[in-house]
Amino acid sequence: MQEEMEAHPPAGETQPPPGRQETTEEAVDIESLKRQVEEENQKAESYLANWQRAQADFVNYKRRAEQEKSELTKFTNAMLILNLLPVIDDLERALNTVPTALAGLTWFDGLRLIHRKLMSILEGQGLQPIEAEGKDFDPNLHEAIMHSEGEEGKVLQELQKGYKLHDRVIRPAMVKVGREQVETGEKQGQDD
Amino acid sequence: MAKAIGIDLGTTNSCVAVMEAGEPTVIPNSEGGRVTPSVVAISKSGERLVGTVAKRQSITNPDNTISSIKRFMGRKFKETSVQQDLKKVPYSLTEAANGDLRVAMGGRDYSPPEVSAMILQKLKADAEAYLGEKITEAVITVPAYFNDSQRQATKDAGTIAGLEVLRIINEPTAASLAYGLDKKGEETIAVYDLGGGTFDISILEIGEGTFHVKSTNGDTHLGGDDFDLTIMDWLCDEYKREQGIDLRQDRMALQRLKEAAEKAKCELSTVMQTEINLPFITADATGPKHLSITLTRAKLEQLVMDLVERTVGPCQQALADAGIKPADVNEVILVGGQTRMPLVQEKVKQLFDREPHKGVNPDEVVAIGAAIQAGVLKGEVKDVLLLDVTPLTLSIETLGGVATPLITRNTTIPTSKSQIFSTAADSQTSVEIHVVQGERAMAADNRTLGRFILDGILPAPRGMPQVEVTFDIDANGILSVRAKDLGTGREQKITITASSGLSKDEVEKMQREAQSHASDDAKRREEIEARNQADSMAYAAERTLREQGDKVPAEVKSEVEGKIAAVRSALQAGDVGYIKRATQDLSEAMQKVGAAVYQHAGGPTQGGGQEEPPPPKGEEGTVEGEFREV
Numbered sequence: 001m002q003e004e005m006e007a008h009p010p011a012g013e014t015q016p017p018p019g020r021q022e023t024t025e026e027a028v029d030i031e032s033l034k035r036q037v038e039e040e041n042q043k044a045e046s047y048l049a050n051w052q053r054a055q056a057d058f059v060n061y062k063r064r065a066e067q068e069k070s071e072l073t074k075f076t077n078a079m080l081i082l083n084l085l086p087v088i089d090d091l092e093r094a095l096n097t098v099p100t101a102l103a104g105l106t107w108f109d110g111l112r113l114i115h116r117k118l119m120s121i122l123e124g125q126g127l128q129p130i131e132a133e134g135k136d137f138d139p140n141l142h143e144a145i146m147h148s149e150g151e152e153g154k155v156l157q158e159l160q161k162g163y164k165l166h167d168r169v170i171r172p173a174m175v176k177v178g179r180e181q182v183e184t185g186e187k188q189g190q191d192d
Numbered sequence: 193m194a195k196a197i198g199i200d201l202g203t204t205n206s207c208v209a210v211m212e213a214g215e216p217t218v219i220p221n222s223e224g225g226r227v228t229p230s231v232v233a234i235s236k237s238g239e240r241l242v243g244t245v246a247k248r249q250s251i252t253n254p255d256n257t258i259s260s261i262k263r264f265m266g267r268k269f270k271e272t273s274v275q276q277d278l279k280k281v282p283y284s285l286t287e288a289a290n291g292d293l294r295v296a297m298g299g300r301d302y303s304p305p306e307v308s309a310m311i312l313q314k315l316k317a318d319a320e321a322y323l324g325e326k327i328t329e330a331v332i333t334v335p336a337y338f339n340d341s342q343r344q345a346t347k348d349a350g351t352i353a354g355l356e357v358l359r360i361i362n363e364p365t366a367a368s369l370a371y372g373l374d375k376k377g378e379e380t381i382a383v384y385d386l387g388g389g390t391f392d393i394s395i396l397e398i399g400e401g402t403f404h405v406k407s408t409n410g411d412t413h414l415g416g417d418d419f420d421l422t423i424m425d426w427l428c429d430e431y432k433r434e435q436g437i438d439l440r441q442d443r444m445a446l447q448r449l450k451e452a453a454e455k456a457k458c459e460l461s462t463v464m465q466t467e468i469n470l471p472f473i474t475a476d477a478t479g480p481k482h483l484s485i486t487l488t489r490a491k492l493e494q495l496v497m498d499l500v501e502r503t504v505g506p507c508q509q510a511l512a513d514a515g516i517k518p519a520d521v522n523e524v525i526l527v528g529g530q531t532r533m534p535l536v537q538e539k540v541k542q543l544f545d546r547e548p549h550k551g552v553n554p555d556e557v558v559a560i561g562a563a564i565q566a567g568v569l570k571g572e573v574k575d576v577l578l579l580d581v582t583p584l585t586l587s588i589e590t591l592g593g594v595a596t597p598l599i600t601r602n603t604t605i606p607t608s609k610s611q612i613f614s615t616a617a618d619s620q621t622s623v624e625i626h627v628v629q630g631e632r633a634m635a636a637d638n639r640t641l642g643r644f645i646l647d648g649i650l651p652a653p654r655g656m657p658q659v660e661v662t663f664d665i666d667a668n669g670i671l672s673v674r675a676k677d678l679g680t681g682r683e684q685k686i687t688i689t690a691s692s693g694l695s696k697d698e699v700e701k702m703q704r705e706a707q708s709h710a711s712d713d714a715k716r717r718e719e720i721e722a723r724n725q726a727d728s729m730a731y732a733a734e735r736t737l738r739e740q741g742d743k744v745p746a747e748v749k750s751e752v753e754g755k756i757a758a759v760r761s762a763l764q765a766g767d768v769g770y771i772k773r774a775t776q777d778l779s780e781a782m783q784k785v786g787a788a789v790y791q792h793a794g795g796p797t798q799g800g801g802q803e804e805p806p807p808p809k810g811e812e813g814t815v816e817g818e819f820r821e822v
Binding site: 090094097139143145146172179 | 212235246248249251472480
């Protein structure tokens, strides 16, 4: 904001010679003007700061919105796939416990093919099983639900398969983890 | 610069929220979860784990996995509650020299605040990653019954985690803030908090914006987990009865049962019965065995009735301690996931004889309230900018009298929008910009805000000049409209002050009218579009025949001329269907012209220079700009 320039004194009035002391009135005026300028400067700084803040918030929000959008396309089906996993578990349980009488039937082969087809569709969507048995126990990938005698820190048995979807773990593998000799009197593993 | 976050540091789970653009938002953790388990561990390899990851390895590492540390915050070793809780946790606690508690983890001793600080550090880091900025300040919640020493311990935890704790607020107070109850004046509020592991009832009084805790009560070992266990027990008993097998002996079966029980419990909050279906749950000598049991809501309610009843006593005691009767309670709030259960909501309604508030996610409501408080505390330091919206759509009138919007209603201001328009007739040298406000499709049915003319447009075929129209509203609601001829650079503008718009009542009236006329308006708009399209097509066809006529066989040419005439008479007649059909016929006929021209163009030289058609006499001055997207 521009301050209005003081009007020039009309022609005819004598101007005070340069170097002469300013009158008290003018000094007061200048003081109050200086104060006003100071106030305006502070206001301007505050406006700038707030604007920068709002701009920064907006930029960050935009970045996040874009991230979320691209993640959304990748993971739209995540919920559905997650809900289908128990069904796949049960199907695999059924296939793995087929009675010997039926195992040799072509009909049973058909069931296996169906399972493969289902899995191949899901793999196409980015679903990947997590490797567990024999691996080192990793809580990022596995959830320990049993702790028994065995090689320390190794996954002894996979009790339920875990899955990743596009590199994100959507369900950890449920595993039995090994530990060194159980000492007598030690507390049992805790139920979660 | 920095935002302050609100943290619900819970016994079993923690949640973080922040104010963004005036609204509280829950911040997901690095794994994508909206809540983080309050579990810390040090793995065998010495790695520190916090949250879900720590929970997953708890069985393999019970001595070094710390959960429910909140139960030990700010307490002394010798306290009775500590001695009782000691027995229930798999990790070991010892007494420090001054009577404080120490917990052993990874071969070292930690104080409970240090352990809580590890949880807070993860929450802080995940929030920073999500928001993209450093976080240094937070508001943290604690139970209303926490004493000074427990509150100080929580504050210390924040400091250790690198957070300046702006305030420690009570969980029921935070929940009240989330429901906006601080704005309602003098009231008595009951907060019923049934979470995963604990039950808390608090009676608050609010007056002049400050909350006072009148009384608290509860049960420190009653929560949703108990409900799950009850269902699991019933399932095992039923199965034993039906099949003679005790599933409790099978760790994996129990795990599946636990998940199924929790899922069934949640489903029964919305449906009346659910089937718990677990094929191949176990096997015996005869082969695999399945579990398929139906659980009705009625049966569930029967099973958990005792648990729900256990909340009644504490509630009545809290009312007595506050010296009030249920009728004196003005508002009831539900907190904690378990309060989603209809039976629980019914019980609360009975206890306080009123409907409880339940709109906000009960798992997140405390964090949301903490975020609101954080926002208020930060707001005292920083200017909060309130922005308006423009209540009605702002448009200009285009060919046919249609209102073409530039700024739609409820757009936050200040804002600026531009669009390019053109002329409706050949050699049109000026356009009139007629600015209107309202929701109707036709400009005449809206309110005129102003008009002006931009002239000096060079003669050109219609649709060629480019006139950029810009609407600009500043923070005070003042609208400026500018029209600029992008060819000549000439521009004109007008400024319309806010007061020349409509009052609140008029705004609402216009909105109502727009709704009631919506279908009529839509039809009219369609009609005009059909007319405009017919007109454009006829004009383009005529022009093509003039320019390319020599390449077109005579029959085709006369067919097209016939169709053009048909379109023109359809426009005269005014019937929309007729206009559309005639336009379609003309379009098809034009294809033959195109085919002929391209066939003819076996050789080079496509007609480059096009003759300028002689400028038609007639319309000058105020003709509306033709709507055209560029």
